[in-house]
Amino acid sequence: MADSTGESGQFGLLRERRFLPYFAAQALGAFNDNLLKNLLLLVATYHTASYARVDPRLLVNLAGGLFILPFVLFSGIAGQLADRFDKSQVLKVVKAAELLIMALAAWGFVAHSLTLLLTSLFLMGLHSTFFAPAKYGLLPQVLRPAELVGGNALVEMGTFVAILLGTTGAGVLAVEGGGAATMGPVLCAVAVAGFLVSLLIPRVPPAAPGLAIDWNPWTSTWANIGAARESRSVFLSLLGLSWFWFYGALVLAQLSVYCRFVVNGSEQVVTLMLVVFAGAVGVGSLLCERLSGKKVEIGLVPFGSIGLTLFAVDFALASPAAPALHELTARQFLSQPHAWRLLADLAGIGVFGGFYVVPLYAVVQQRARPEALSRVIAANSILNALFMVAAAAFGAAVLAAGVSVPHLLLLTALLNAGVAIYIYTLVPEFLLRFLCWLLVHSLYRLDERGLDNIPEEGAALLVCNHVSFVDALVISAACRRPIRFVMENAIFSAPVINLLARGMKAVPITPAREDPVIYEHAFATVARELAGGQLVCIFPEGHLTTDGLIGPFRPGLMRILAQTPVPVVPIALSGLWGSIFSRRAGRFWGPLARSLSRRIGIAVGSAVGAEQVTPELLRERVLALCTRA
Numbered sequence: 001m002a003d004s005t006g007e008s009g010q011f012g013l014l015r016e017r018r019f020l021p022y023f024a025a026q027a028l029g030a031f032n033d034n035l036l037k038n039l040l041l042l043v044a045t046y047h048t049a050s051y052a053r054v055d056p057r058l059l060v061n062l063a064g065g066l067f068i069l070p071f072v073l074f075s076g077i078a079g080q081l082a083d084r085f086d087k088s089q090v091l092k093v094v095k096a097a098e099l100l101i102m103a104l105a106a107w108g109f110v111a112h113s114l115t116l117l118l119t120s121l122f123l124m125g126l127h128s129t130f131f132a133p134a135k136y137g138l139l140p141q142v143l144r145p146a147e148l149v150g151g152n153a154l155v156e157m158g159t160f161v162a163i164l165l166g167t168t169g170a171g172v173l174a175v176e177g178g179g180a181a182t183m184g185p186v187l188c189a190v191a192v193a194g195f196l197v198s199l200l201i202p203r204v205p206p207a208a209p210g211l212a213i214d215w216n217p218w219t220s221t222w223a224n225i226g227a228a229r230e231s232r233s234v235f236l237s238l239l240g241l242s243w244f245w246f247y248g249a250l251v252l253a254q255l256s257v258y259c260r261f262v263v264n265g266s267e268q269v270v271t272l273m274l275v276v277f278a279g280a281v282g283v284g285s286l287l288c289e290r291l292s293g294k295k296v297e298i299g300l301v302p303f304g305s306i307g308l309t310l311f312a313v314d315f316a317l318a319s320p321a322a323p324a325l326h327e328l329t330a331r332q333f334l335s336q337p338h339a340w341r342l343l344a345d346l347a348g349i350g351v352f353g354g355f356y357v358v359p360l361y362a363v364v365q366q367r368a369r370p371e372a373l374s375r376v377i378a379a380n381s382i383l384n385a386l387f388m389v390a391a392a393a394f395g396a397a398v399l400a401a402g403v404s405v406p407h408l409l410l411l412t413a414l415l416n417a418g419v420a421i422y423i424y425t426l427v428p429e430f431l432l433r434f435l436c437w438l439l440v441h442s443l444y445r446l447d448e449r450g451l452d453n454i455p456e457e458g459a460a461l462l463v464c465n466h467v468s469f470v471d472a473l474v475i476s477a478a479c480r481r482p483i484r485f486v487m488e489n490a491i492f493s494a495p496v497i498n499l500l501a502r503g504m505k506a507v508p509i510t511p512a513r514e515d516p517v518i519y520e521h522a523f524a525t526v527a528r529e530l531a532g533g534q535l536v537c538i539f540p541e542g543h544l545t546t547d548g549l550i551g552p553f554r555p556g557l558m559r560i561l562a563q564t565p566v567p568v569v570p571i572a573l574s575g576l577w578g579s580i581f582s583r584r585a586g587r588f589w590g591p592l593a594r595s596l597s598r599r600i601g602i603a604v605g606s607a608v609g610a611e612q613v614t615p616e617l618l619r620e621r622v623l624a625l626c627t628r629a
Contacts, residue, residue: 018142021200022088025095026135027158028194029128032098032187034166035173036105036124037067038274039183040117041256042170042267043109065392066118068249070126071385075133076220079378082133083208087141088201090134095191095198098127102191106184132381141204160282164275171271221382228379236423237363238380240301243419244357246387247308250395250412251349252277258405264323268330273346280347284354300355302434305420307352312413315345319406432503436477443598444575448478450604450625454569456481459530460607461560463618464571465550465626466539468581471573472504475537478602484529486538489518507536523559530564537571540615548577550623553615565610570618572625575600 013019040063082090101123108116139155173183214220229235255273259265284304318341324332333339364376398408424431440446454460462483464475472485485506492501492508501508507529509522526536538560540553561568576582579598603625608618 018202021197023158025194025198027162028190030159030162031166032190034163035169038167038170040121063121065389066122067125068385068388070129071381073217074129075378075381076224078130079133080213082137084211084213085206086203087134087138088203091201092198094127094131095195098191099195101127102187105187109183133378163278167274167278168271171267224375224379227375234364237360238383240423241360242383242387245384246391247416249388249391253395254405262319262323262405265328265333269333272330276343276346277350280350281354284351285358300359302431304352304356307348309413309417311345311348312409316406316410318342436473440477445599447601451478453604453606454479459533459566460535461566461568462537462571463540463568465573465622466541466544467573467576468579470581481535483535483537526560527563530566553619555615561610561613567607568613569607570605570621572603572622574626
């Protein structure tokens with residue numbers, strides 16, 4: 001394989017056959033997906049009378065449900081087939097089926113048959129159900145580990161561009177009378193191009209050639225769900241992702257109805273809103289990487305959920321009390337007093353949606369067992385589909401009960417707040433990471449050095465100087481893995497800190513002469529966590545510094561290593577002495593002023609084998625790191 005990750009960067013993959021045909025085929029498929037769905041939504045909203053006498057508000061939700069239903073029924077089987085056979089061959093068969101589906105859709109537009117169009121939409125959902133596992137499973141087989149991030153980024157970029165083009169293309173084609181003479185040929189032409197390109201995808205060996213396919217949709221589905229439930233944090237992350245798709249599907253499904261009956265906007269206004277939303281999600285995803293310092297940062301998930309709620313509430317409140325007297329073009333809509341506020345709110349929903357969903361996907365990919373990851377991804381598709389079908393049913397039921405679209409969106413925003421609070425009580429780590437992110441990005445500026453010395457997996461004992469009350473939060477903000485901190489019992493028991501400490505699964509400790517039970521329990525807990533492959537961090541000085549200097553390291557760490565010999569990683573914090581959270585003398589406002597935008601540092605040294613460790617050696621290592629910081 002040629003190196004495509006050097007000077008040319010990730011875009012070098014677009015010059016190689018192992019990637020380019022696959023990239024083009026999936027992008028064209030995403031384009032056709034969105035073109036067909038949005039054409040049908042616009043037809044259902046603006047030209048229903050020429051197809052069937054059905055309430056467009058109910059038809060929009062029915063169409064959304066039909067597209068998603070195959071994911072519920074057949075994702076389990078699709079995942080098995082992608083493992084059992086050559087994924088490139090699976091992709092080619094699915095792209096061939098797309099030719100027939102688009103021919104059926106073209107017939108539906110020409111014949112003005114809503115039945116044919118809804119059938120083609122269901123079949124396109126079935127097409128996507130079988131395409132997705134092969135699409136995401138192929139990359140690890142054709143790319144090296146160092147290329148996976150760049151390859152996935154290109155795929156997401158291609159999908160994002162395809163969504164925008166498919167959305168705007170639907171608006172252009174949805175002219176008076178539905179543009180049937182143009183819609184069908186365009187859909188078929190894109191399908192032909194996608195199939196021809198897919199023929200160039202190189203063959204790859206099957207991942208599990210001996211796998212016995214379970215053709216029962218229910219048992220195969222439950223097997224995948226069982227694989228996802230092996231890890232509580234992974235399964236709850238899947239539920240968080242599925243809620244996002246419930247929320248997003250509900251909002252997107254109502255946009256055409258909202259434009260038609262609340263704003264009285266034309267197809268151009270629908271297209272404008274969809275483009276703003278899709279573009280904002282892409283921007284939010286890109287900003288997510290920058291805000292997280294190019295590492296997985298689940299602290300952005302609560303931040304995203306806050307934005308999803310606030311902007312959706314304001315979108316409902318900013319809605320006009322009555323629709324315009326005549327149908328508005330995009331330009332006429334933009335001249336309305338509420339237009340820019342609505343678009344800003346829609347953009348906010350998209351941006352914060354990116355903050356919410358991108359880290360959750362990364363959590364699933366990082367924490368699921370590698371050998372079970374494909375089944376977990378299939379389970380994610382199933383859960384997402386179930387939630388999206390539920391969103392379609394919920395939207396149809398609420399609208400049928402006489403609730404207006406703005407009030408439906410307001411209800412969705414309030415439900416989002418409730419669901420977010422519930423998830424964060426189940427997984428406090430998300431809120432804790434949010435606090436770490438706020439601390440480092442609002443109060444401090446963090447310089448990081450040597451973080452790759454913290455092992456990506458397996459147990460290790462981290463030792464660090466103790467400068468301030470927020471040392472644990474700073475270390476957590478810099479390290480992508482969860483850490484179990486050993487903490488003074490007096491600090492652990494403080495009212496507010498206790499909630500945070502329990503969420504971080506901190507280990508309280510006290511001198512043996514004060515409480516031998518807590519003392520012994522702390523060492524037993526540390527041994528259990530290290531034996532389980534976790535990271536444990538201790539502050540071997542035993543107390544917070546009162547003069548900014550590093551005191552002697554106590555011998556308790558030697559007892560830990562005697563019970564569980566693991567590598568020891570020295571860490572040095574700098575810049576925190578004199579901040580509001582340190583014990584440096586002075587009035588409140590002085591340390592506060594010195595804390596704002598304060599540059600602090602974390603330096604991580606090479607690991608030391610357990611057999612080489614002495615308290616004096618580790619103190620020297622930490623001192624040296626402080627000197628170089």
